[in-house]
Amino acid sequence: MTIALGEPGVGGLSEAVDALRDWQHEGAPMQLHPGDVGWFWRFGAEATAAAVRTWSRDGQILAVGLLDGHDLLRMTIAPEAQRDEELARRLVADVTQPEHGVLAQGTVYIEAPASALIQGLLAGEGWDTDEPRTPLRRDLGQPVKDLGVRIEVTGPEQAHVRAAVQRSAFDRSTFTDDRWHTMAAASPYADARCLVAYDDQGNAVAxxxxxxxxxxxxxxxxxxxxxxxxxxxGYGKAICVAAAAALQELGSSSAIVCTSSSNAGAVATYKSAGFQPLPEVRDRRRDA
Ligand SMILES: CC(C)(COP(=O)(O)OP(=O)(O)OC[C@H]1O[C@@H](n2cnc3c(N)ncnc32)[C@H](O)[C@@H]1OP(=O)(O)O)[C@@H](O)C(=O)NCCC(=O)NCCS
Known part of the structure; x- marks a missing residue:
């Protein structure tokens, strides 16, 4: 049975997101999450479809990738297929041969589950490892204590407030209220919430x-x-605690996040909000 590389198109996106949802489980390695596709969807359904790749056998999706720019492929693999040699070899062929069109030439990066067979195959082809990133996890088995900061769930009327905080927090952000509406209208957002924290003067702060x-x-x-x-x-800590509470309300078993280990402020903030760091992960990198 051969493995087929596919571009799902707009009509196939929900099947790819459903596969990602199925593959999330407690104890899984840090991996591509339906929320990563949901967040990318702010650029629109067409752009999202153009960025998603699937690998299937017999019509069953075994791996999903998200092209984040032309040089980074973030991908994950069905738990039962992470040691599947035929799949791993096909993935490596598709991502290392520019004519297959998955990654451009030049320096390129792949994020894949740390335990997957593809890691060793990429290393064997001379792929190096990139800078470390720290996954963090907060268990949601216990009640989450409110820190007393005013938090609001963003609705359509506050989209511009949510977007303005984003642009102020991230120097290169291009987020706008239009993009919020595009993201919020898409299917993955049915399981999502945006939260904004306010200070005592009513300023949106996080x-x-x-x-x-x-x-x-x-x-x-x-x-x-x-x-x-x-x-x-303390607003970073407060918004992370509120995020944990919101996920608990949505039924999640844990809250997870991943950030560059060099982003000391982010790591410290998650820790202070009760997240425990997990072993670091690294993307694979092939230099030009
Ligand atoms: C990282 C960020 C969220 C911190 O926000 P903040 O409101 O200043 O954080 P808080 O005041 O709640 O601080 C929380 C804890 O982190 C620590 N901390 C915050 N920034 C820090 C820094 N740059 N270096 C070291 N520790 C830092 C605080 O001392 C505090 O520790 P404590 O609870 O033990 O006293 C903020 O700097 C930011 O938005 N950065 C840009 C966006 C970003 O990097 N987001 C994360 C990407 S995943």
Whole structure:
């Protein structure tokens, strides 16, 4: 049985997102989450479809990739297929041969589950490892204690507020209220919430988007940030605790997030919000 590389198109996106949802489970390695596709969807369904790749055998999806720019493929593999040699060889062929059109030439990166067979095959082809990233996890088995900061769930009327906090927290962000509406109208957002924290003067100071993958599965924070004028007052901690509470309400078994290990402020903030760091992960990198 051969493996087929597919571009799902707009009509096939929900099947790819459903596969990602199925593959999330407690104890899984840090991996591509339905929320990553949901967050990408702010650029529109067409752009999202153009960025998604699937690998299938017999019509069954075994791996899903998300092209984040032309140089990074974020991908994950069905738990039962992570040691599947035929699949691993096909993935490597597709991502290492520019004529297959998955990654461009030049320096390129692949994010794949740490335990998957593809890691060793890429290493064998001379792929190096990139800078470490730290996954963090907060168990949601116990009640989440409210920190007393005012938090609101973003509805359509506050989309511009959510978007403004995003732009203020991330220097290169292009997020707008239009993009919020595009994201919020898409199917993955049915399991998501945007939260905004306010200070005592009513200023919007921090924001997060949380993505459930369904009851009993890990839910994702992506993205989280504090307005640059309001840092150092505990709002990062507060929005992360609120994110955990929102995911608990959505039925998630844990809240997970991953950030560059060099982003000391983010790692410290998640820890102070009760997230435990997990072993670091690294993308594979092939230099030009
Ligand atoms: C990282 C960020 C969210 C921190 O927000 P903040 O409101 O300043 O954080 P808080 O005031 O709630 O601080 C929480 C804890 O982190 C620590 N911390 C915050 N920034 C820090 C830094 N740059 N270096 C070291 N520790 C830091 C605080 O001392 C505090 O520790 P404590 O609870 O033990 O006292 C904010 O700087 C930001 O939005 N950065 C850009 C976006 C980003 O990187 N997001 C995360 C990407 S995944």
């Amino acid at each position: 924001a997060v988007t949380v993505w459930s993958a369904g009851p009993g599965k890990p839910g994702l924070l992506e993205p989280m940030g504090v307005h640059r004028d309001h840092r150092g007052h």
